Amino acid sequence: MSWLDQLAEHVEELRQAGHLQQDGRSAEALPILDGVLAAVTDPTTRAYASVQRFGALINLGRVAELATAMSIASNAVRELPDPYLRGQMHAFAALGAYLQRNLDRGVTHLVQASRALAAVPESDSETAWGWHDLAMAYSYLGFHGQALTAIEQARQVGAAVGLSPELFAAPGIRLRSAVWLDHQGDTDGCLRVLRDIEAELIRYVAIGTDRMRPSSRTAYGYALARREALGEDTEADAAGWLTGGGDSVRARDLQHLGNVCLAIAAGKPERALSMLDSVPVSPEVLGAAEPARLRSICHAAAGDHAAAHAADRYAFRLTAQRIDQLRDGYLDGVAARLDAQETQRDADRYGDETLTDPLTGLPNRRQLERYVGDMLERGERAAIGVCDLIGFTAVNARHGRHCGDLVLQRIAGVLNRVMRRGDFVARFAGDEFVVLLPGAGPAQAAEVSRRITAATNAENWQILVPGTPIGLAAGWSEIGVNGRTLSAALAAAAANRSPTR
DSSP, X not given: OOGGGGOSSOHXXXXXXXXXXXXXXXXXXXXXXXXXXXXXXXXXXXXXXXXXXXXXXXXXXXXXXXXXXXXXHHHHHHTOOOHXXXXXXXXXXXXXXXXXXXXXXXXXXXXXXXXXXXXXXXXXXXXXXXXXXXXXHHHHHTOHHHHHHHHHHHHHHXXXXXXXXXXXXXXXXXXXXXXXXXXXXXXXXXXXXXXXXHHHHHHHHHTTOOOOOHHHHHHHHHHHHHHHHTTOOOSSOHHHHTSOOOSOHHHHHHHHHHHHHHHHHTTOHHHHHHHHHHSOXXXXXXXXXXXXXXXXXXXXXXXXXXXXXXXXXXXXXXXXXXXHHHHHXXXXXHHHHHXXXXXXXXXXXXXXXXXXXXXXXXXXXXXXXXXXXXXXXXTOOEEEEEEEEXXXXXXXXXXXXXXXXXXXXXXXXXXXXXXXXXXXXEEEETTEEEEEEETOOHHHHHHHHHHHHHHHHHSOHHHHSTTOOOEEEEEEEEESSTTOXXXXXXXXXXXXXXXXX
16 A cells, blocks of 8 residues: 555545656646645645645746745645655755755755655655655755665665656756766766666667656756767667656756757757757756856857857856765755754753753753752653764764764754653763653663664765764663662663664
8 A cells, every 4th residue: 555545535636646747747737736735624635735736836847836835835744743745845845945046945955855754664656756856856956976875765665666667767867967077077977977878778768668757758868969969979869858758847948958969969059059049948957057068069069169168167167166065065064953953942941051062952961960850859760761872983083073063963863853752862971862761661762762773874974974884872771760860770771782773
């Protein structure tokens, strides 16, 4: 059973709308979704339809409507515990923020989408498409490595429920990576990627696949046409693959730029320049530098090398503004900031600044001692856990204390997110954290420990601290039973400490 089958209302209409969107027919899907939203009463169904409508507007390039659509989708999802819905909404929101030229908000949504989708407990087709949409968002925002990782996750989740791998071919991800290389001056690297894209296309055609998405057709077509514009012959027919790409603004712009490339390949650079001047394209489709780079190729083909050089320099300047290494650091900074915001939301509950750890926003040792003292005076009991970071010494040694601080903030966010309502989390000392579960016994402690492990393992530590794996060693005991004090309980928990699995 798919996730969609669990909805209470309008399942068939929503399934039809989903198929239309996957076939590049968002304009036909939109009125179906509007009809569902006009009649729906179930909150989860409303949230799903609102998120899908938001995605349809993104596909159609209706930027002026995105802010309102996102607000509606966000409000519908906010009160629901479903991680798929949150992940899908944030993936679309990242694309929407990108189209609205709001990079900071877009990166924030990328982090939130990745975390939510990683928390989905079981494989289903909707989650596979959620990873696909997140991969596309990563790609458009310029995070090419993360996009490839996300699309591989989409394939794996899709394969687990019987979806064909070519549905998640996503050649546009590698296409954007290829042109990015060319914009930086690495034309050989660009051609290598374009050759790989054509080889994949030929392999899919050879097995007689009929499952390819329309949006993939135009991406394959542009990859072929771009390679021909750079002077290499292709086996597949670029013009044929540029057709039938659906009604999205991305398909339209790829078709136009693809025809520009074919004009260059046909020895008609003046016509290609005229085409570039006649129809503006969105800078979001292949990056703002792509039209400038095509102008350079046109001028070079026409023998105007001075103009070609000037256009190339302009393309390179545009690309330099979006360099991936800077963006990776920015992504990690946003993730750490989100963690800090999560832990600081409960500041009123935790008391004044002398009781709060300034780095993570969690209660400190003094606040833990006060909290436990009050609890013991009331005669209450609790499960208490001690969590130590594995690999933290290597982080400081290899990457420096700044990265160590980011890791501590990230772990604080992980712990704060997975706690039950009423649980208590504190930074005790250094890389040691203490969690307190009032009224809980061994069974509840084991479940919280499992959630901590899953959330910690879901974090992409390779991006934050490359080559330095991060884990947690946790031990548990009880406090408030048989007269056991805080110090005795912590000692017992530390003695039971073992790596979480």
